[in-house]
Amino acid sequence: MGNYFQTIVDLHATPADATALAARGLDWLVAEGIVRAERTDCVLGAPLGHPPGPLWAKAVEQVDWEPSDGLKVETGRTVFHGGQGDAMYAACPHCAARVDLYTDEWDAIEDAWDPFNKAIGTWRDSGQAAVTCPRCSRAGDLTAWTWDNDYYAFGYLGFEFWDWPEFSPGFLERFARVLGDHRTVLVGGKF
Ligand SMILES: [Zn+2]
Structure with a gap:
């Protein structure tokens, strides 16, 4: 099977402001009830992440199934990529x-x-x-x-959600605004 992920990468975040932007993005996601502030064992490849919040459905296109895992916020220079497969x-x-x-x-x-x-x-x-x-x-x-x-993205800040239904365009737009109207790209795939 494997695990499915979607990473919202902020292409405008710099090494200097990535940490502050990570906090701003996370605060908004918590305030909206999309993820929880506390961290649990809910992401692949990291000890702790933020589990889905009570209003997680606000972020997704279709409420077909409940997200089973959480959010890992990644800061620092990162080659984000879609896991299995590659860019044609x-x-x-x-x-x-x-x-x-x-x-x-x-x-x-x-x-x-x-x-x-x-x-x-x-x-x-x-x-x-x-x-x-x-x-x-x-x-x-x-x-x-x-x-x-959108197989690759090169940047300093990514919000990596594990095993969530597909995000809605409206949510992605709102989130980009929270990050200061930054250009974002959604990198998704399986591991
Ligand atoms: Zn050219």
Whole structure:
């Protein structure tokens, strides 16, 4: 089976303000009754997380089932990704050209991956990396490229919810406003 997660990544959070933003986001989620303030053993890969609150249904698209696990708030430079699977392509932040990273048979296209792999490594080390678009030849900040299925996000703050029904667009918009109208992306998948 595996566990399903959805991570709301704040793409505008910086190393300097990620901790304060994490607290602001969490305070709002607790005040709304979406998660509980106390922490319990409810997330994968961490000892403690915030379990669902009494009004968790406000956050989700359809109340098909109850969330079984909780929220882990992740701060610090992180390569967020969708777990099982990968991105079929990346899209240039300037011209929106798609760079195919896999064939239709899911064979990795090494030449296409090369600059992205290098940039991901550089970003991990330094927080700064760009990839030059093969179509328009402009350098695009790694964090500004978009990915098939929002598979990757590079940032300093993520709210990682385990085994919740799909979040509603309205909730995601409200939450982005709470974070100061920041650009957010939802990275989801299975582990
Ligand atoms: Zn381009």
